[in-house]
Amino acid sequence: MLILNSVLRVQSANHAFYKQFRMRRQETVGRLVYELGNGQWDIPRLRALLDEVLSKDQAVVDFEVEHDFRGIGRHCIVLNARKLAREGDREELILLAMQDITDRRKGEVAVRQSEQRLKDLIEALPGAIYTTDAEGLITSYNPAAAEIWGREPELGKEEFCGSWRMQWPDGTPLRHDECPMAVALKEGQPIRGAEAVVERPDGVLVPLLVYPTPLRDASGEITGAVNMLVDITERKRAEELAERLAAIVESSEDAIVSKDLDGIVRSWNKGAERLFVYTPEEIVGKSIKILIPPDRYDEEDDILDRVRRGEHIEHYETVRLRKDGSQVWVSLTISPLKDARSKVIGASKIARDMTERRRADEHRKTLMGELNHRVKNTLAIVQSIASQTLGHASTLDEARDAFGSRLINLAKAHHVLTRESWASANLAEIIADTVKPHAGGENRFHIEGPDLQLTPSAALAFAMALHELCTNAAKYGALSTDNGHVAIVWAMEGEGDERRLILHWAENGGPKVVPPKHKGFGSRLIERALAAELNGEVRVEYPPTGVVCTIDAPMPVGQDG
Structure with a gap:
C-alpha cells in the first residue's frame, strides 16, 4: 500500500509493499511513484488511473494491471485508489492499495485449461x-x-x-x-x-x-x-439368443450334452434324460464314460483327442448304455466348445436314438429277403400254372382263359397278403376274394368259420385251390345252374399242439355228379399241392349231390398267422 501526495510523491508505504516488490524505504519515500524502481512503475495504465483520481475526484476500484517488474517478473496487480485528507490541513492525499493476484490468475487459467482438457476428453x-x-x-x-x-x-x-x-x-x-x-x-x-x-x-x-x-x-x-x-x-440380443438356444436345447427330442476336455458332464437336457434315464443331478459332474460300454472306452478317448484339435464329428453311430445297463444305438454329432479367445474348452454332443431306424433297417432287409423269396416262389407258381394249363388245355383259347383266370386269382391272394405286409392273411378274406367272381345271385355261397390267420405260403395255396374248386363248380358243378350253392365251413378241433383246421367245401343243387375218369391240373393242385403246403390231408369226393372237398391240416397254437 502507498500513500501519495497531490503531485504523486510517495509519502509512505507499508511493509507488504517493500516485501512484495523488494524495495527499501529510502528508495521509496519522497520519490515520484513513476520513478520507483528505476521507472518500473511508469505504467501507462497506472498514469491513467491516477489521473482519474486527481482530476475527477473519483475512486478507482479493482483496476487490473499486468506488468513486468524488476526482480520479481511479470505479475498481475489489482489497484484500488481514492483521495484522502490529512487532519488539520486540506492537503490532498491519494491512497493506492495493491493486491497481487498473479497466483490466483494462474490458478484460474489452470482451471480453465483443465476444464477444457476434460471437455475435450x-x-x-x-x-x-x-x-x-x-x-x-x-x-x-x-x-x-x-x-x-x-x-x-x-x-x-x-x-x-x-x-x-x-x-x-x-x-x-x-x-x-x-x-x-x-x-x-x-x-x-x-x-x-x-x-x-x-x-x-x-x-x-x-x-x-x-x-x-x-x-x-x-x-x-x-x-x-x-x-x-x-x-x-x-x-x-446375446442374452435373448442364449435364452432361445437354451429353450431349444431343453425342448429338443435329441439328447444334448456338454462336457469338458476331461470328459466330465457339464450340462444335460430333457432329451438326454429321456434317452439315458439319468437325471441331471445323477450325472452332471461325472464322467461321460458312465454311458459307454467298457469295450468302447478307446472310442471316447479318440473323440476327445479330435475335439481338442478343433474337429467336428458328424453322424457317428455307436452304442451307449442306459441307466439300467441296456444298450441303445445312437448317432452322435460332436462339436468343440470354445471360449472368447477361441480356445477349445469342451464339447457339445447331440445323441439321436437310432433304435427305431435300425429296427426299420433290419425290417427292410427282412422284407427284401422275403420279397426276393416270394418273387421266386411266385414265378415258380406262375411257371407251374402255365405249364400245367398249356399241357392240359384242348385249345389255345381255353388255355388263355384258364391261365388268365388263375393269374388273376393269384394276384388277389397277393393283394390280401400285401395289405398285411406279407406277414399273414385272413382265411375269410382269402375265401371271400376268391369266390366273389362266382357269387352271382344271393345265397350262392355260405361261408362260416372262426377268425384265422394263415402264413403267406398257406394263403397262396388256399387261394389257388379254392379258385380251382370255384372254376370246376362253375363249369360242371353247383355253380353251373341257377339253383346251385356251395357251403364253405371251417372249424378248429383239438387243443395245443393237437389243434387242427378242418375245412369243408360242399356243393349242392347242381347237376348229378359223376366221378372223373382222370384228374386234371386243378384236382392235382387241390389234392397234392395244398396238402403238401399245409402238411395235411386233402380229400376230394364226388357224391351224386355235389363235389365235397375236405381239408384237414395241423394248426398248433402259435402257428396260425
Missing part, C-alpha cells in the same frame, strides 16, 4: 457422458450421448436426461424427474449400473446401464452430476 470418449448442474439442468454432453438419445438437447433447459422418452426394462413409462440421474441428485448418492431404456424420436428403443454420480465442491455441496450411459443392446 469427454468429447473424444466413445462412451456416452453428460453433465448437469445441481438442479439437474443439462450442462454438457458428448456426441456418443447425442447418438444414443437420437437428438441434441438444449443446454440449460432440459433436465436429468437428454432422451425423448424413457421406460423401465419391463416397459413401464419412466418420467425424467424419476430417472436414475434425478434420484442420484436428490439423494446425493451415486448409482451404479441401474438399467433403463431410452426411446429415440424415431421409436427405436435403446437399453442402457447408467452410472449417475453427484459432483461436490470443496465444502461438500453438490454442484452437479455426471452420468455415463452404456448401450447394452448387443448384450440384450
Whole structure:
C-alpha cells in the first residue's frame, strides 16, 4: 500500500509493499511513484488511473494491471485508489492499495485449461457422458450421448436426461424427474449400473446401464452430476439368443450334452434324460464314460483327442448304455466348445436314438429277403400254372382263359397278403376274394368259420385251390345252374399242439355228379399241392349231390398267422 501526495510523491508505504516488490524505504519515500524502481512503475495504465483520481475526484476500484517488474517478473496487480485528507490541513492525499493476484490468475487459467482438457476428453470418449448442474439442468454432453438419445438437447433447459422418452426394462413409462440421474441428485448418492431404456424420436428403443454420480465442491455441496450411459443392446440380443438356444436345447427330442476336455458332464437336457434315464443331478459332474460300454472306452478317448484339435464329428453311430445297463444305438454329432479367445474348452454332443431306424433297417432287409423269396416262389407258381394249363388245355383259347383266370386269382391272394405286409392273411378274406367272381345271385355261397390267420405260403395255396374248386363248380358243378350253392365251413378241433383246421367245401343243387375218369391240373393242385403246403390231408369226393372237398391240416397254437 502507498500513500501519495497531490503531485504523486510517495509519502509512505507499508511493509507488504517493500516485501512484495523488494524495495527499501529510502528508495521509496519522497520519490515520484513513476520513478520507483528505476521507472518500473511508469505504467501507462497506472498514469491513467491516477489521473482519474486527481482530476475527477473519483475512486478507482479493482483496476487490473499486468506488468513486468524488476526482480520479481511479470505479475498481475489489482489497484484500488481514492483521495484522502490529512487532519488539520486540506492537503490532498491519494491512497493506492495493491493486491497481487498473479497466483490466483494462474490458478484460474489452470482451471480453465483443465476444464477444457476434460471437455475435450469427454468429447473424444466413445462412451456416452453428460453433465448437469445441481438442479439437474443439462450442462454438457458428448456426441456418443447425442447418438444414443437420437437428438441434441438444449443446454440449460432440459433436465436429468437428454432422451425423448424413457421406460423401465419391463416397459413401464419412466418420467425424467424419476430417472436414475434425478434420484442420484436428490439423494446425493451415486448409482451404479441401474438399467433403463431410452426411446429415440424415431421409436427405436435403446437399453442402457447408467452410472449417475453427484459432483461436490470443496465444502461438500453438490454442484452437479455426471452420468455415463452404456448401450447394452448387443448384450440384450446375446442374452435373448442364449435364452432361445437354451429353450431349444431343453425342448429338443435329441439328447444334448456338454462336457469338458476331461470328459466330465457339464450340462444335460430333457432329451438326454429321456434317452439315458439319468437325471441331471445323477450325472452332471461325472464322467461321460458312465454311458459307454467298457469295450468302447478307446472310442471316447479318440473323440476327445479330435475335439481338442478343433474337429467336428458328424453322424457317428455307436452304442451307449442306459441307466439300467441296456444298450441303445445312437448317432452322435460332436462339436468343440470354445471360449472368447477361441480356445477349445469342451464339447457339445447331440445323441439321436437310432433304435427305431435300425429296427426299420433290419425290417427292410427282412422284407427284401422275403420279397426276393416270394418273387421266386411266385414265378415258380406262375411257371407251374402255365405249364400245367398249356399241357392240359384242348385249345389255345381255353388255355388263355384258364391261365388268365388263375393269374388273376393269384394276384388277389397277393393283394390280401400285401395289405398285411406279407406277414399273414385272413382265411375269410382269402375265401371271400376268391369266390366273389362266382357269387352271382344271393345265397350262392355260405361261408362260416372262426377268425384265422394263415402264413403267406398257406394263403397262396388256399387261394389257388379254392379258385380251382370255384372254376370246376362253375363249369360242371353247383355253380353251373341257377339253383346251385356251395357251403364253405371251417372249424378248429383239438387243443395245443393237437389243434387242427378242418375245412369243408360242399356243393349242392347242381347237376348229378359223376366221378372223373382222370384228374386234371386243378384236382392235382387241390389234392397234392395244398396238402403238401399245409402238411395235411386233402380229400376230394364226388357224391351224386355235389363235389365235397375236405381239408384237414395241423394248426398248433402259435402257428396260425
